Amino acid sequence: MSDERQRVTIRELREMKGRGQRIVTLTCYDALFARLLDAAGVDVLLVGDSVNQVLAAADTTLSATLEQMIYHTKLVARGAARALVICDMPFMTYQISREDALRNCGRVLVDVGIPVMGHLGLTPQSVHALGGYRVQGRDAAAAARLLDDAQALADAGAFAVVLELIPAPLASRITKALTIPTIGIGAGPACDGQVLVLHDMLGLNEGFNPKFLKRYAALAEDVREAVRRFAAEVREGRYPGAEHSVEQ
Numbered sequence: 405m406s407d408e409r410q411r412v413t414i415r416e417l418r419e420m421k422g423r424g425q426r427i428v429t430l431t432c433y434d435a436l437f438a439r440l441l442d443a444a445g446v447d448v449l450l451v452g453d454s455v456n457q458v459l460a461a462a463d464t465t466l467s468a469t470l471e472q473m474i475y476h477t478k479l480v481a482r483g484a485a486r487a488l489v490i491c492d493m494p495f496m497t498y499q500i501s502r503e504d505a506l507r508n509c510g511r512v513l514v515d516v517g518i519p520v521m522g523h524l525g526l527t528p529q530s531v532h533a534l535g536g537y538r539v540q541g542r543d544a545a546a547a548a549r550l551l552d553d554a555q556a557l558a559d560a561g562a563f564a565v566v567l568e569l570i571p572a573p574l575a576s577r578i579t580k581a582l583t584i585p586t587i588g589i590g591a592g593p594a595c596d597g598q599v600l601v602l603h604d605m606l607g608l609n610e611g612f613n614p615k616f617l618k619r620y621a622a623l624a625e626d627v628r629e630a631v632r633r634f635a636a637e638v639r640e641g642r643y644p645g646a647e648h649s650v651e652q
């Protein structure tokens with residue numbers, strides 16, 4: 405595919421919901437992967453504040469800073485020609501006041517009129533307040549609150565909402581109730597789209613095994629095997645061979 409392709413817009417996401425066409429979303433933190441995911445036809449690249457968990461072995465997303473998010477968003481935007489790029493607002497960049505949130509969002513985006521995607525259920529920025537990484541909205545009261553919150557986000561103009569770690573029937577109710585798309589992670593099959601953390605679905609992060617995760621590759625083992633072969637060839641003097649060397 406060429407770089408002439410038009411970038412996916414938030415309007416198109418809503419049209420996809422209308423057509424029943426599922427929205428394919430993956431997290432992404434760099435230009436190299438952005439290029440690969442874009443070429444594979446991913447619709448949305450989410451620059452998640454999971455970046456420090458995935459790349460820096462942090463326990464939670466809380467250490468991600470706005471500066472980091474801006475940096476990674478620039479890299480992803482550089483690599484992606486078609487996919488819509490969305491940047492997570494990290495912990496304490498939007499909670500203090502509306503003005504603060506707007507100022508911080510404005511630092512990420514160059515255009516005025518900042519499109520916002522909501523995030524409900526297990527919100528990693530509130531992991532301690534929620535008592536850890538656990539399924540949200542299990543009882544009737546919590547489910548009703550999530551439904552109200554989802555409607556409030558849509559009414560406030562959010563263009564989509566991520567539903568993370570909630571029961572599938574609740575995600576289905578929310579998806580049916582909203583005119584904006586829902587993107588699920590651990591929220592069952594009825595959502596308008598699905599998102600996974602790229603490194604988890606590629607099998608690079610072997611220590612993370614939640615029920616919702618499906619691995620589509622086993623790259624951690626591929627990496628170890630490639631490095632073992634390289635190490636063996638270096639130690640045995642088999643690399644570089646004549647074909648990798650310049651004689652004069």
Ligand code: KIV
Pocket residue numbers: 431450451452453454455465492528566568589599600601
């Ligand atoms: O930060 C992140 O990667 C996310 C996804 C898990 C949805 O919010």
